[in-house]
Amino acid sequence: MKHTISVLVENKFGVLSRVAGLFSGRGYNIESLSVAPTMDTSMSVMTIVTHGDERVIEQVTKQLNKLIDVIKVMEMKEKDYIDREMMLVRVSAEREKRDEILRIANVFKARVVDVAAKSITLEVTGTDDKIDAVLRILRPLGIRELVRSGKVAMLRAEPRA
Amino acid sequence: MEEKTGAQILVDSLVQEGVEVVFGYPGGVLLGIFDVLYDTDMRFVLTRHEQGAAHAADGYARSTGKVGVCIATSGPGATNLVTGIATAYMDSVPLVAITGQVPTEMIGGDAFQEADIVGITRPVTKHSYLVQDVCDLPRVVKEAFYIASTGRPGPVLIDMPKDVAACKTASSKLDSAEIKGYKPTLKGNPKQIERAARVIEKASRPVIYAGGGVIISGAGEEIKKLAESQDIPVTMTLLGLGSYPGDGPLSLGMLGMHGTYYANMAVSESDLLIAVGARFDDRVTGNIEEFAPDATVVHIDIDPSAISKNVQVDYPIVGDVKTVLKELNQKINGPDQLRKRSRRNWLEQIDTWKSEHPLYYEPSDKVIKPQFVVEKIHEVTKGEAIICTEVGQNQMWAAQFYRFQKPRRFLSSGGLGTMGYGFPAAIGAQLGNPGALVFDVAGDGSFQMNVQELATAVQNALPVNVAILNNRFLGMVRQWQELFYDRRYSNTCLAVEPDFKSLAEAYGARGFLVTDPADVEEVIKEAVNTPGPCIMDFRVDREENVFPMVPAGESIRNMILGPQKKKTKKKSLKSVK
16 A cells, blocks of 8 residues: 655765665655755655555554655654645657647646657646546557656645545 | 865765774775875775675674674676665664775776666665765765664665775765665654553553663663563564673563574564564564464654554554654553452462473483583673574574573574574774674584685684584474475585684684583683684584474464473572562
8 A cells, every 4th residue: 555754854975875775775666756855954754655455554653764865754644734846758749739728738737848849748737547548548648758757745724625 | 175086085974974994805996095095094894795795884883883894806796785775774783885886987887896886786785876976985984874774774885986986075074974865763743652652551461572672772671671661572683682781680581483482482473563673573573473363562763664564553653763662661651450460460470481491402421412502601701791693593592591680692693584694794893893802603604605614714813602503404404304395305415614723723613513512611612712704613503493483474372392301490480578
């Protein structure tokens, strides 16, 4: 099962390798990882998507907490958090396909960020479900290249009932 | 304020932390630091290999409870520390390892003697630092000692580039460390302790399973009180030996793969297992599915990640073992009449197991039995010595037959299982305990892994005694080959070995060759009365095995018992009350 873990860390030398090394050293998986400084630039937030059963996730959380540079570990429970991912996707765009691509972009509120003779590049932001949906629809048109940011997540200000 | 170099700040900080002795080896990038060391009163012990320095610092730390310090140069010096650091990490030993590094601007350029030691040691350190600015140094040293010695202790590495050691700054003294992400939990949750107290009162067949955490936390008295006020028998892990007196009325000795019959049976039949400062290691549990199948489990440990890692725990209590046990002892009431009776039956049952299958070996007056040597060491030293071991049969025989009465008297690489640990650890222990009798119970294979430290022992006139249980085999591996691989002794026979007596003498130590059981006691006495290091080469029964033995992956009930005592004398496990 997929789990999203948010890790607040000291923005110190080697902190990424400590976290990544913990996962590889103990045989846990990282499906995606994104990291950048917070408002206070002495700290960063890492959003890690991993999978495993409850026991594995409990160990992951405890092991992360053991790292000296880790300040706080939060497991994002379903519905209690908001999450977004961004994707840049370059689609083959022969003249006759352009309209269709733009229509799809419109439906999904994607932005056109680069146009070339034979391709259009879209920026798509949303939950990973939405991004997967966009990909499913664009795939038959011919995807040339894609880059995903990995998920970023934040707890809701007020948890949903 | 006065300006100081990084090297001076480092050494001053060590002095401020109360460091009495540093073990190490010099090298190119350490020249500045060693130049400062030349003028200090702090004792420096020059080992003959960096691995020896790490193990010696470890032996010093385990035997004294203080932080051990070692230092090595960049590149190969630093990588030679790795086994020692990993050994300390697995056994939660407070260690600060300082390594030299190539100058900052050369890092990453594959310079001469460059190694990414922070990267290499990342999985085997509690924390590590690459000092990039000399101004950070006082804080780094303060934090390193704080992290190494608090919570679940462990090794911390400080990597010091050469230019940082040379750089000058006005240094400020720091009195305490403040680390945002590091706040070990010391006090246990009162409600959990309350629940544990209730479940302990209700148990009919309880067992205390005491690990290294009891010794680290200094909770020997509290364990004793819990056991003796409640009539609960105590079994100990390898690293927990000495947390309850081995001769104590409720001692079951060690459990696990080479544990006693009665300890393994008691755990298997228990209805309550109180795990204290232990981590359910596979050498303890055997087949995890069949480990203590009927027991409710209470687990007290300072490391939250140790809880429910291998075994599902019913009553977890995170906190310092001593603090938690003190509170638990206050909250707990004596068992009611019914439980008292069932506990009496329980202790009687254990007595029966004890008399059925005590620890035993076939004595001989023709060939020296290795267990006999350990028993004689116990006798001559009155059970008061600090015993270090190597790894393998020697380690298990020392654990089984030297009945440890006090904590911090048994130093052994339990987690990593490092051959070559014992001798340098004995050197460190002797330096930390100048008046103590220190022994390394060694195998002929293990001893050769750090034999070069003979020079260190001689140079420092340390009266350490090495008892080599010499069977000219890598005995434990040979034992497995005998039992599970059809006696195909693939590369476990040490066909060529030095004459250890002459080797000792070549280094300027005293050597003894012992082949007759009748001479064993005399030689041990002679060694104990010799002011310098002694090497005793006991030629022991070559194919003697360690029993009981639980084959890997089996339930700990399924022990191979080995030779059995003919007549059983009843040795009683008495209830204290």
